[in-house]
Amino acid sequence: MPIVTLHKNGSTYRDEVKPSTNLVVRAGIKQFPYPNLAYQCGMGKCATCACKVLAGAEHLPPPNWKEKKQLGERLEQGYRLLCQLWLEHDIELLQEPAAAAA
Known part of the structure; x- marks a missing residue:
């Protein structure tokens, strides 16, 4: 897992999650990473949940059009x-206040 x-x-917050887990969905139902993860719409429109991937990026799919539009550079x-x-x-993330507010 x-x-x-x-x-x-x-x-630093660390926990194990089930495979095929979306962290924003989990936070929305008050499971880890709640209350530490900043998020809002859950649909890729606001970029509040933006995080820098420190480790594990090689296992992620390519960015979709919503990520390209919201995150740009x-x-x-x-x-x-x-x-x-x-x-x-496994994944290691950094969520910075400036990134979440962008």
């Missing part, structure tokens, strides 16, 4: 929209 490590505001810096990802492998 995938292990998710989330770094935010100087703290930040895709090249390793950012992804968590609402658009269904995790199958």
